Amino acid sequence: MDNLLLMLAPLFSSKLLLVLFFGTLFGLILGVLPGLGPTTGGALILPFTMTLDPLSAIVLLTSIYCAGTYGGAITAVLINTPGTPAAAATCLDGYPLAQKGEAGRALGMATVSSTVGGIFSVIILVFFAPILAQLAYEFGQPEYFALAIFGLTMLASIGEGSPIKNLIAGAFGILISTVGKDFMTSIDRFTFGINELTEGIGFIPVVVGLFAMSEMLTQSTLINQIFNRIALKAIKLPTKDDYKKTWKTILRSSGIGSFIGVLPAEGGTVASLIGYSEAKRFSKNPEEFGKGSIEGIAGAEAANNAATGGAMVPTLALGIPGSATTAVILTGLIIHGVRPGPDLFREQPDFLYGIFGAMLIANILFFIFGFFGAKIFARITLVPNKILWPMIFAVSVCGTYSLNQSIIDVWIMLFFGVLGFFMRRYGFSVVPVIIGLILGELVEGTLRQSLVIFDGNWLMFFTRPIALTFFILSLIALAFPLIRSRKLKRNND
Amino acid sequence: MSNVRKQKRANKGLPFFFKDEFKVSFVIIFVSAILLITTFTFDIVPPILNRGIQPATFPKALLVLIIVMTILIYYLATKNPWKVEKKLPRSFFLTLSSFVIFVVVSKTLDFFLAISALSIFVSYCWGEKRLFYLLLVGIIFPIIVFIFFETILGLRFPPGIITNIYYN
Numbered sequence: 063m064d065n066l067l068l069m070l071a072p073l074f075s076s077k078l079l080l081v082l083f084f085g086t087l088f089g090l091i092l093g094v095l096p097g098l099g100p101t102t103g104g105a106l107i108l109p110f111t112m113t114l115d116p117l118s119a120i121v122l123l124t125s126i127y128c129a130g131t132y133g134g135a136i137t138a139v140l141i142n143t144p145g146t147p148a149a150a151a152t153c154l155d156g157y158p159l160a161q162k163g164e165a166g167r168a169l170g171m172a173t174v175s176s177t178v179g180g181i182f183s184v185i186i187l188v189f190f191a192p193i194l195a196q197l198a199y200e201f202g203q204p205e206y207f208a209l210a211i212f213g214l215t216m217l218a219s220i221g222e223g224s225p226i227k228n229l230i231a232g233a234f235g236i237l238i239s240t241v242g243k244d245f246m247t248s249i250d251r252f253t254f255g256i257n258e259l260t261e262g263i264g265f266i267p268v269v270v271g272l273f274a275m276s277e278m279l280t281q282s283t284l285i286n287q288i289f290n291r292i293a294l295k296a297i298k299l300p301t302k303d304d305y306k307k308t309w310k311t312i313l314r315s316s317g318i319g320s321f322i323g324v325l326p327a328e329g330g331t332v333a334s335l336i337g338y339s340e341a342k343r344f345s346k347n348p349e350e351f352g353k354g355s356i357e358g359i360a361g362a363e364a365a366n367n368a369a370t371g372g373a374m375v376p377t378l379a380l381g382i383p384g385s386a387t388t389a390v391i392l393t394g395l396i397i398h399g400v401r402p403g404p405d406l407f408r409e410q411p412d413f414l415y416g417i418f419g420a421m422l423i424a425n426i427l428f429f430i431f432g433f434f435g436a437k438i439f440a441r442i443t444l445v446p447n448k449i450l451w452p453m454i455f456a457v458s459v460c461g462t463y464s465l466n467q468s469i470i471d472v473w474i475m476l477f478f479g480v481l482g483f484f485m486r487r488y489g490f491s492v493v494p495v496i497i498g499l500i501l502g503e504l505v506e507g508t509l510r511q512s513l514v515i516f517d518g519n520w521l522m523f524f525t526r527p528i529a530l531t532f533f534i535l536s537l538i539a540l541a542f543p544l545i546r547s548r549k550l551k552r553n554n555d
Numbered sequence: 556m557s558n559v560r561k562q563k564r565a566n567k568g569l570p571f572f573f574k575d576e577f578k579v580s581f582v583i584i585f586v587s588a589i590l591l592i593t594t595f596t597f598d599i600v601p602p603i604l605n606r607g608i609q610p611a612t613f614p615k616a617l618l619v620l621i622i623v624m625t626i627l628i629y630y631l632a633t634k635n636p637w638k639v640e641k642k643l644p645r646s647f648f649l650t651l652s653s654f655v656i657f658v659v660v661s662k663t664l665d666f667f668l669a670i671s672a673l674s675i676f677v678s679y680c681w682g683e684k685r686l687f688y689l690l691l692v693g694i695i696f697p698i699i700v701f702i703f704f705e706t707i708l709g710l711r712f713p714p715g716i717i718t719n720i721y722y723n
Binding site: 246452479 | 575579583590593594597598600607608610611613614617618620621624625627628631637640643644646647649650651654657658661662666670673674675677678681682683688691692693696697700701704710711712713
């Protein structure tokens with residue numbers, strides 16, 4: 063009961079409500095803009111959160127996360143361009159339905175299923191995060207090391223890229239985390255005599271560079287691309303028949319999305335694809351999929367929004383990000399001096415339940431905005447890139463500079479922007495770099511402290527049951543993508 | 556699908572050093588090797604103070620791992636070549652050069668002048684020829700951003716020919 067009251071706290075704080083309102087609106091706009099989305103948006107807004115108190119800052123980031131994930135569906139339905147990668151599966155049926163003149167019905171179903179999926183996942187978060195946090199009390203340094211390794215090996219199956227490329231990117235991210243003074247011995251590493259690097263490379267320049275600046279360079283290669291835009295019709299609620307047809311799909315996809323979200327390094331994109339394919343598998347009319355099936359939209363949208371709450375479970379309970387956007391949220395927690403993990407549940411329940419409550423309200427808010435504002439938000443896609451991106455550049459540069467008032471940070475951001483562009487061009491996802499950067503300190507710190515505990519004996523890791531379990535899971539996680547790709551290859555042959 | 560096959564075939568015909576997989580692998584291994592050599596210059600902690608492993612050991616292990624995995628992706632690419640990427644358009648190189656212009660102008664003249672210069676340059680190169688919109692992205696918007704950061708967030712920007720006028 064106390065926890066429920068704590069969850070409702072944002073409703074009684076005008077400041078938090080304002081932050082929620084702004085975050086949801088901003089998240090929706092970002093979701094609508096192809097190439098931006100909640101991850102880049104979160105990265106862009108991160109420097110501004112420094113002026114807020116920790117709770118307001120994280121509420122802002124989580125509301126952007128929830129609304130941005132839904133916002134991607136608007137452009138997926140209207141112009142066949144997913145605003146976020148997680149909305150890619152929504153295009154498959156959303157756009158064909160819109161072309162039939164039923165854009166309103168498609169958007170209405172996307173809104174309802176996203177809201178149900180989002181709320182379902184918050185409930186999962188409220189119940190499962192504390193359980194996971196309780197379990198984390200059993201963890202010592204070796205267990206945390208094994209867990210961090212497990213989190214990193216899950217990178218192998220992130221997105222659709224090559225598992226080895228993802229692991230290289232993840233290792234590179236960890237390498238970045240070693241720049242600066244060594245935390246145990248204060249010896250400089252990779253500073254090359256530059257004083258500003260002794261403190262290490264900050265999260266924000268890397269995050270903004272890899273997401274926003276690399277996207278700007280990507281957009282520079284697409285300036286002649288023309289999107290087909292369809293006439294917008296009034297947004298209307300789906301019919302009762304639509305709900306009868308889809309309620310099972312929505313619930314199933316909500317469960318699938320929440321579960322996939324909990325897995326470290328998985329996220330909305332994987333969730334929506336699985337949610338969509340399961341909707342097709344269970345459907346009485348699988349032949350309609352790809353031609354404008356209302357079940358297809360419900361399956362994909364419920365799953366990708368359900369992944370938001372799921373991904374917050376390991377982020378808050380263990381400090382292991384469940385997705386790219388939660389990696390940015392985790393960055394936000396760290397720069398505000400909040401250390402995620404089991405102690406957070408014991409020491410700051412008001413903070414945590416405030417976040418849960420804010421996510422719940424954000425889902426309700428984007429439901430309202432979705433119905434009344436989708437048509438307006440869709441107009442934002444009409445802002446030409448040649449005007450939009452120079453503006454984003456100005457905000458990115460000032461935001462990055464503002465954190466430490468250091469021009470070096472701005473140059474680091476530009477460097478990572480160029481690097482991120484070439485990484486994406488040659489099939490290296492940038493998300494593992496961020497996850498590696500975040501987990502790097504944990505991996506190295508826990509490894510070195512464990513070795514002190516074990517008196518340098520590496521084999522002692524295998525005498526700890528929890529650590530051993532995570533090592534076995536890591537091996538499975540590494541083997542799974544290889545088995546999957548071989549199976550796919552065999553099927554294709 | 557046939558396009559992909561054609562692209563793959565085209566990629567197979569190139570000498571190995573022109574292929575993307577070679578160039579990318581070479582760059583990763585070259586940079587990693589330099590960083591690996593750098594790790595040998597890190598100070599060594601005397602045994603009496605050292606607890607666990609030396610500060611250079613962890614980065615060394617990571618770099619060796621990156622090199623091994625890169626060799627592995629190159630080996631796999633020889634069996635299954637990457638698709639040939641389209642040539643980068645002129646607008647990309649102009650945008651990239653605008654980053655260089657930004658760094659030079661922000662270092663020598665003024666931070667906000669650099670933002671304005673980049674915004675106008677990028678917008679123009681991406682096809683915007685209307686004066687009002689160029690002024691909007693190059694002057695009006697940066698002024699709004701400046702006011703927001705300077706007055707609302709209380710940030711002080713680095714000195715320069717324009718910011719000095721404002722601060723003085």
